Amino acid sequence: MSLSIARSLAFAAALAGAGFFAIRADAEQNNVTFPVIEDLTHYTTVERRITVEHMLTTPEALAAIKAGTQVPTGTHIVLQDFQSGVLTRYLIAQKLGDGAANWQYQWFWPDGTIKADERTDQCYSCHRSWENQQFMFTHDGAVSFDG
Ligand code: HEC
Structure with missing residues (x-):
């Protein structure tokens, strides 16, 4: 292979690489907005080792979940993720x-900025296993919250 062909191949690969990342970043923009955290109710906590997750949602959603309606x-619904007491991210x-x-x-x-390279389709795939309970793993915690 001549040097000039090798160079153009490398150039094409670089362009393809740049395009790939541009598409990925765009793909991860979606319609989810960042809520006013102070307006939400902390309904349950999940803890494991250094991780503490506070789960929050609206009072209206908690009432609907208890009533068994959508x-x-x-x-x-917000997962506030603390690692060793430090807030590290919000999964929403x-x-x-x-x-x-x-x-x-x-x-x-x-x-409040998004993690642009996150594969949010994977969030959906995992959560859809609980399609019959509003896509929530902590549905029981929301039902039993009495606060
Ligand atoms: C492989 C499975 C899996 C994936 C992928 C996943 N989650 Fe979850 N998610 C869980 C589990 C399990 C919980 C319950 C809390 C725990 O065990 O840490 C949870 C809890 C939550 C909650 C609190 C409400 C609820 O369902 O209990 C939110 C909000 C959430 N995840 C958002 C996200 C977002 C956003 C992403 C992607 C960035 C994501 N999740 C990816 C499994 C998953």
């Missing part, structure tokens, strides 16, 4: 339409 469109699920499966997911840093 949470209102727009509802945020948001109900974006009427259908029971109409949830989207996003990872936000503590400053």
